[in-house]
Amino acid sequence: MATVTVMDEPEHFSFPVLAKLASFGMMVVGLVAFGLTWIGGVELAMTGWVIAAWYCLGFPLFATLFLSISHLSSSGWHVVIKRVPEAMTRYLPVAAGTFVLIALAALFSNFYEWAHPVDHGDLHSELLAGKRAWLNPSSFVIRMAIYFGIWIAASWALVRASRKQDVDGDVKHTTTGRRVAAPYAALFAITVTFASIDYIMSVEPTWFSTMFGVYQFAGIMESGFAMLALLLIFLQQTGYLRKSVNENHYHNVGIWLLASATFWAYIWFCQFMLIWYSNIPEETQHYLARWEGPWFWVSFGLNPLINWVIPFLILLPRPNKRNPKMLAIAACFALGGRFIDLWQLVAPRSHPVDGIPHAAAGVWTVVVVGTLVGVLGLFLFVTLKALEKAPLLAKKDPYYVESVHHHL
C-alpha cells in the first residue's frame, strides 16, 4: 500500500478563461442590480446586500468548520478534495470587505432600526431602548472586527499547516491542524451564533429566537456542502481531479448534504413550532408577518420545499448520491433554498420603520437576486483564483492513500 498510484491528471488548477469571464460577468450583473436597488431606497438596497454578503460568507465559514471537523474526527476520505474548502476559506478577507458596507449601513442609515432609534413613547421604543447595551453601532462594528479576526486567523492557521505539509510531509502539521481545530470549533459556534444575531436577527430588533444561531448554522452547512459538491463537479468537468475523486467521495458529500438539509428542516420547524405553541406576542410577531399575505407561500411553502423536501427525495436513494448529475441538481436546489430562506428572513418586517411597511415592498425585493449573483461571482473568482495557488492533491498528507482508496 506504500506505493501511491500516479494520477494521470493535471496537478495544478488553472482558472479557465471562460470561468473567469463568467465570474466577471456575474460581478457586473451584481453591480448593476445593486445600483438599481438604490432607487427603492437604502432599506431595499441593503436588504439585498445583507442577504448576499451573509449568503456568501457562509461558504468560507462552512469550509473552516469542514476542515476542523475532519481534523477532529481523524477522517481521511476528504484529503483528495480538501484543496477546495481550503480555497473557499480564502474568501474570508474579501467577505470582511463586503461587511464594511453593512457596518456603514448600521452607522449611517436606518436599515437596522436599532441603530438610530426614535423614541415614539410606545412599548416598541421601550423594548429597543432596553437592547441598547448590545445593539448599538459602535459595539456592532467592534464585534464584527472580532468575528472576522477569529475566522481569518483560524482559516489562515489551518491552511498554512496544510501548505507546509506539502513541502516536508511531516505528520506534525496534521497535529497542528488538530490543535487549531479543537478550540476553533467552539469559537465557531459562539461567533456564528452572535454574528447571525447581529446581521440577520437584529433586522427585527424586538423579536428574538434562542434557536436562531443553530438555525443559521444549519443553513450555512447545507449551502456549504452544496457549493462544495458543485465546485467538485465543475473541477471534474473542466478536467481536474478526474481519477482521484470518484463516486465514493461524491457519496460522502451527498450524505453530508442530505444530513444537513434534514438538520436544517428540523431546526427550521422546531423554531416555528415552539413559538407557535407558546403563542407569546413578542415572539409571534416575526411569524405573523410571514403567516399572512403572500409571504406565507414563500416562508412556509417554497422554503421547506426547496431547502428540504426536494433535496431529501433526490438524495435519499444511494445511486443518486453517487451520481454527480443528481448531486448537482440537489445542490442547486439547496443553494436556491438558502436564498429563499434568507430572503424571507430579511425582507418582510413585523414592525414598519418610519411608516414604510416593509412587507409591502417585499415582493419587489426579488430584484435583490441580482445583488446575490454579483457577490457570488466575487466569491467564485476569489475561490478559483486561490485554488491555483496550491497543488490540487495534498499528496504528503498522511491520510492521502486512505482517501484515494476510499470506498463506500
Added chain:
Amino acid sequence: MPDEENKLFFGVFTDEDDCLEATKACTEANFTYHDVLAPYAVHGLDRAMGLPFSKITWVTFLCGMMGCTIAFLGMGYMSYWDWPLNIGGKETLPVPAMIPIMFELTVLFGGVCTMLALFAFCFLFPGKQARLFHARQTDDRFVIVLEVDEDFNEAKAREIFTANHAEDIREVDADYDINSGPEGAA
C-alpha cells in the same frame, strides 16, 4: 435456487480478505452460490457475490410513509373528528403540533418494519436451528458454499479455494449440517 437438490461444495477460510478474493474469483467464474457465510457483515461482500442492490430500502421507505400517515390519521381522528377540544385557542386540527409525532412514528415504523422484513427475508424466527457448515462459522471462519449444478467445475473451484488459502474444502449432500455430518454433534 435450482429445483432438484444439488450437492454442495464449500471452502472454509480463516481471513476476511481471502474470502472476499475467493468470492470475486467465483463470481467471475460463474459459479452458482448456495451462500457465502461470515460471522459479521463483510464490506463489499454483496458486491463481490454480484448480488443486486437490496430491496429492503423500499420496505423502510414505504413503512416509514405508512407510519407517518397512521400518525396523522390517528391524531386527526382523535382531536378533530371524534372529540374536538379547544386547547389554548389552537385549531382543532393542529398540524404543527402533530409533526413531531408523525416524525416519531415514521422512524418507529421504518425501523421496526425493516427489522421484521429482514427476519422474513432471511426466514429467521425464535428457536430456529442454525445450519452450520463449520463449527466456527459464527465465530472467526468464513465459508463459501457453491451449488454443484451441471455447469459446476470442481477443479476450478478447488483451484480458487486453494489459491486463497482455504483451510478446509469438501463436497457434501444438500442437507449437510455439522450436526448431521460425519463428525456428529461436535
